[in-house]
Amino acid sequence: MSNKMTTKQADNLNHWKLRYDENNIAWCHLDMLDSRANLLSVAVIEELNSLLEHFEKQLPQAVILLSDKNSGFIFGADISEFTPLETQQQALDFLHRGHALMNRIEILACPTVSMVHGNCFGGGTELSLACNYIVASDDASTKIGLPEIKLGIHPGYGGTVRSIEHCGPLAAMNMMLTGRAVSSRAAKKIGLIDECVPLRQLKRAALAFALRAPARKPPRLLTRLASHALFRPLLASQMRKQVGRKARPQHYPAPYKLIDLWQHYAGNRTRMLEQEALSVASLTTTQAARNLVKVFFLQTKLKDQGKKTDYKPAHVHVIGGGIMGGDIASWCAIQGFSVSVQDQSPERLAKTMQRAQASFKKKFKRNRRAVRDATDRLIPDHRGDGITRADIVIEAIFEDVAVKRELYQSIEPRMKTDAILATNTSSIKLEDLSDCLQKPGRLVGLHFFNPVALMPLVEIIRGPQTDEQVVARSLAFGKNIGKLPLPVKSSPGFLVNRILMPYILEAVTMVSEGIPAEIVDKAATDFGMPMGPIELADTVGLDICKSVALILSTALGMALPDNLDTMTKANLLGKKNGEGFYKYRNGKAVKNKNVHSDNIQQVQDRLILRLLNEAVACLREGIVEDSELIDAGVIFGTGFAPFTGGPLNYIKQHNKENLQATMATLENRFGEKFKLDAGWELV
Ligand code: NAI
Numbered sequence: 061m062s063n064k065m066t067t068k069q070a071d072n073l074n075h076w077k078l079r080y081d082e083n084n085i086a087w088c089h090l091d092m093l094d095s096r097a098n099l100l101s102v103a104v105i106e107e108l109n110s111l112l113e114h115f116e117k118q119l120p121q122a123v124i125l126l127s128d129k130n131s132g133f134i135f136g137a138d139i140s141e142f143t144p145l146e147t148q149q150q151a152l153d154f155l156h157r158g159h160a161l162m163n164r165i166e167i168l169a170c171p172t173v174s175m176v177h178g179n180c181f182g183g184g185t186e187l188s189l190a191c192n193y194i195v196a197s198d199d200a201s202t203k204i205g206l207p208e209i210k211l212g213i214h215p216g217y218g219g220t221v222r223s224i225e226h227c228g229p230l231a232a233m234n235m236m237l238t239g240r241a242v243s244s245r246a247a248k249k250i251g252l253i254d255e256c257v258p259l260r261q262l263k264r265a266a267l268a269f270a271l272r273a274p275a276r277k278p279p280r281l282l283t284r285l286a287s288h289a290l291f292r293p294l295l296a297s298q299m300r301k302q303v304g305r306k307a308r309p310q311h312y313p314a315p316y317k318l319i320d321l322w323q324h325y326a327g328n329r330t331r332m333l334e335q336e337a338l339s340v341a342s343l344t345t346t347q348a349a350r351n352l353v354k355v356f357f358l359q360t361k362l363k364d365q366g367k368k369t370d371y372k373p374a375h376v377h378v379i380g381g382g383i384m385g386g387d388i389a390s391w392c393a394i395q396g397f398s399v400s401v402q403d404q405s406p407e408r409l410a411k412t413m414q415r416a417q418a419s420f421k422k423k424f425k426r427n428r429r430a431v432r433d434a435t436d437r438l439i440p441d442h443r444g445d446g447i448t449r450a451d452i453v454i455e456a457i458f459e460d461v462a463v464k465r466e467l468y469q470s471i472e473p474r475m476k477t478d479a480i481l482a483t484n485t486s487s488i489k490l491e492d493l494s495d496c497l498q499k500p501g502r503l504v505g506l507h508f509f510n511p512v513a514l515m516p517l518v519e520i521i522r523g524p525q526t527d528e529q530v531v532a533r534s535l536a537f538g539k540n541i542g543k544l545p546l547p548v549k550s551s552p553g554f555l556v557n558r559i560l561m562p563y564i565l566e567a568v569t570m571v572s573e574g575i576p577a578e579i580v581d582k583a584a585t586d587f588g589m590p591m592g593p594i595e596l597a598d599t600v601g602l603d604i605c606k607s608v609a610l611i612l613s614t615a616l617g618m619a620l621p622d623n624l625d626t627m628t629k630a631n632l633l634g635k636k637n638g639e640g641f642y643k644y645r646n647g648k649a650v651k652n653k654n655v656h657s658d659n660i661q662q663v664q665d666r667l668i669l670r671l672l673n674e675a676v677a678c679l680r681e682g683i684v685e686d687s688e689l690i691d692a693g694v695i696f697g698t699g700f701a702p703f704t705g706g707p708l709n710y711i712k713q714h715n716k717e718n719l720q721a722t723m724a725t726l727e728n729r730f731g732e733k734f735k736l737d738a739g740w741e742l743v
Pocket residue numbers: 379380381382383384385402403404408455456457458459460463467484485486487507508509510600604
């Protein structure tokens with residue numbers, strides 16, 4: 061096929077290449093200039109428009125859209141282009157440009173095929189949906205989705221209408237409301253795409269659709285019926301209820317606007333398209349959307365920290381196969397690394413391996429080959445033979461300075477000369493560990509969060525003696541295992557625990573004052589936290605909370621509430637042993653629904669202001685490089701309300717004087733702990 065291809069009309073095109081084959085099929089190859097990935101930017105849209113203009117004059121047999129990038133198909137719109145949009149009208153004009161392109165493709169008088177391999181998100185999916193057919197490779201890298209909701213908007217280039225037309229409202233709304241991407245097999249199953257084939261057959265499949273132009277099957281009657289005006293109000297109210305469990309309308313308006321759009325306009329295609337653009341235009345300029353876009357860029361900023369060096373250890377050795385070490389080892393194996401894991405006895409390791417199996421199955425589901433491959437990559441190694449060939453040794457044993465030092469002294473002589481020694485300690489300063497080493501520069505902190513598989517952040521702790529190259533390599537390693545690496549200075553609690561702890565301690569103190577745990581937790585979730593601080597403390601384990609709190613209370617003078625001590629002594633450790641502040645039934649906290657408070661605002665102020673004040677202190681002390689990294693660390697390390705853009709962004713966007721005045725009132729009533737940190741003037 062390719063040897064008979066002719067390239068035409070290549071002039072004036074920076075991003076697209078146009079080739080015709082012997083069937084007069086126009087193959088439009090997207091290879092965005094100066095970009096690793098394809099984006100549906102204004103320039104890309106304009107060039108595609110000019111191609112369409114050309115096709116309208118000289119109609120080819122068919123048009124096939126494909127990507128020339130290894131990174132995937134199209135990652136979506138260029139988000140940086142809609143951040144400068146200030147007014148709704150500007151946003152609307154921007155969206156109309158996309159709508160016009162999609163409509164033009166849709167009515168082109170020849171078959172159009174989108175040929176997808178690799179990631180296809182947002183605008184890329186909307187573009188594909190405007191084509192007559194979508195064929196995709198069944199490769200594991202192919203993922204198709206409409207993730208706009210994560211940016212505080214919803215699809216705005218006709219994607220709401222067309223995805224529903226393809227797969228019915230239930231599957232399409234579920235995809236748009238969660239923002240979750242699906243594999244090409246799943247996409248075929250729900251009717252989002254027309255065919256899913258092995259990569260080697262992809263071109264042939266695209267060609268077959270282009271030449272045969274088969275009639276598209278409409279969704280099944282039952283699926284279509286769900287869009288009937290009679291059922292929409294009921295289904296919409298169920299959707300609102302489901303969304304309400306995770307996101308409140310005042311914090312995240314986008315999912316609610318999407319449901320309204322579908323409920324009110326699904327019966328009228330033209331109106332729904334018009335209203336879609338209006339709805340997205342009104343969302344784009346909300347503070348929630350602007351902050352969520354900020355969070356998206358914070359994520360990129362963290363990934364960039366790991367791109368300064370490329371470092372992929374050939375072998376990883378983990379010492380300590382407990383909660384953290386076991387999960388770190390299985391996570392690294394899932395990410396494709398060869399890993400050995402060591403513990404004190406084969407019996408303990410057997411448990412570690414059992415848990416790893418469960419993680420592999422959870423991750424890869426029915427893909428037995430992937431489960432088998434990950435299992436092969438993880439070696440139980442109770443004698444520690446892996447130490448001699450490891451490029452990085454990760455220590456996750458008991459949180460005890462003397463025990464850790466003893467271990468380091470015994471393993472260092474066996475380590476490769478340039479191997480990194482990384483500790484997962486959650487509270488010990490690196491300088492208290494490194495001076496027992498012959499090469500103190502090789503010690504770095506790799507502080508993962510619990511549960512490892514779900515928490516995106518890893519703090520990379522730089523001690524005063526840590527080599528710069530070791531830090532750079534550790535950041536790259538963090539990125540290469542699919543985490544967001546955050547460089548942090550070695551200091552008590554590092555960044556995340558330090559900021560979280562005053563908030564948790566304030567919560568525990570309030571419970572000891574007689575405020576019901578349910579009220580304290582509600583005050584936090586009302587603010588937008590994913591989980592209240594009391595339930596969080598129970599989940600982490602009150603013994604662990606206490607040990608971190610003890611270190612911080614010594615180092616930073618934070619008072620330790622008595623109930624934390626009495627509860628741990630009474631073996632009330634939280635979720636793991638069935639009772640902490642709450643009792644647990646089937647892993648769920650049993651909460652009293654009949655509790656009330658007439659001053660929940662003060663509860664919320666006490667919680668949030670202690671957290672904000674500590675974030676400010678970290679900025680002043682330079683625990684991380686800048687205020688954006690503080691916001692990133694707190695959002696990705698604790699789940700802090702993402703729609704606020706992080707604690708320091710929250711201060712910037714709220715009246716600072718009012719916040720400080722509330723602090724002064726609280727200081728009068730509750731003392732020193734609410735004293736304004738000197739760093740407030742830096743925010
Ligand atoms: P854990 O008690 O579940 O596991 C520790 C494991 O290390 C045990 O299986 C033990 O047998 C093994 N071990 C102890 N000494 C050893 C030695 N000399 N050689 C080989 N294995 C040895 O503890 P967990 O919770 O996994 O914590 C481990 C480290 O991770 C600690 O430094 C802790 O501060 C840190 N951490 C814990 C978090 C948590 O939420 N549990 C979160 C972040 C860090």
